[in-house]
């Protein structure tokens with residue numbers, strides 16, 4: 106039984122604690138989300154009743170574990186509206202999913218003088234695999250720039266994506282600026298030029314309804330841990346014809362059809378890409394997280410977060426000497442808000458906020474080219490999720506004001 110969106114806090118035992126003698130306001134959800142009891146119970150239940158390796162045994166536990174694992178795959182399929190469960194590959198996480206595409210599809214399809222197009226706001230996980238692929242293949246990596254407002258510059262995208270482009274890899278939602286990119290428009294642009302599009306959904310799937318068919322993405326990657334499932338499980342969605350034509354990522358058990366002394370053949374998708382024992386409990390936990398999100402309704406989750414952004418963003422923008430990055434219009438902003446207090450290092454800001462029970466992240470957020478573009482080395486970042494409340498937002502604002510007072514920002 107899942108509570109309504111306004112009462113979900115009760116489902117998250119970890120939120121019910123004091124940190125540094127203060128109520129905990131957990132605002133580091135872009136780094137990782139917390140787990141509800143329902144997900145923890147699904148894990149405990151799996152280990153207490155069904156735990157076995159999958160696809161290998163004929164005994165009852167093996168059959169149950171296989172069913173649990175494949176049911177989780179179907180839940181993912183339905184959640185992102187993929188045409189087939191065969192197109193859902195379980196990986197270690199978003200980083201692993203993106204590396205898989207670069208190492209298989211990229212390796213086969215990118216050649217000398219070809220171009221790969223990404224944006225300057227990519228997380229390193231959607232940047233380095235393409236940078237290294239381009240270097241290996243003597244191809245060119247191009248960056249789409251941003252508008253003043255921190256949105257993807259579509260005029261620049263139209264110039265950068267050409268007939269030389271083989272892969273366009275773009276985040277669906279920025280982990281720093283809180284902007285959502287027009288992925289469908291980019292997919293159309295990529296397809297017009299014969300390129301494939303890879304969507305990085307790490308900061309989108311947990312927060313908004315995602316339909317991979319409507320987006321017409323060729324590949325789409327995300328992590329379970331940012332949507333309340335265990336760490337070490339993630340997903341790569343890929344269109345079946347592309348996945349079937351790609352070579353395996355890793356070799357070993359589970360991914361084969363037949364092995365002989367001199368040669369081997371591969372299993373069909375998705376198993377071709379799932380070599381070795383997988384994170385079966387992780388997949389079960391991801392399935393439980395999807396059940397949880399589905400019962401709340403992703404439109405409600407998005408609406409709840411939007412209401413928090415509508416509430417907190419104007420308050421942040423009104424604080425003197427506080428700089429907010431990304432769009433200032435709450436309607437264009439996800440629950441990820443990066444900011445700096447003038448004259449203070451973001452690590453000091455994050456440490457001061459922690460003293461007030463507010464957990465935020467500080468640093469370059471694995472987006473150093475974006476930091477360079479913005480002429481920054483680091484920012485503080487608050488990121489909201491479905492269990493956050495206006496009380497959390499108020500606690501953040503109060504803690505920022507106290508930090509300003511403590512460090513005498515704006516008074517000297």
Ligand code: C6P
Nearest residue numbers: 135136198199200228230280307328471
């Ligand atoms: N961003 C953050 O604090 P992994 O680490 O594989 O689960 O996800 C990588 C990743 C890929 N793309 C985007 C847009 C992301 O935000 C992340 C993870 C975390 O911003 C950890 S660095």
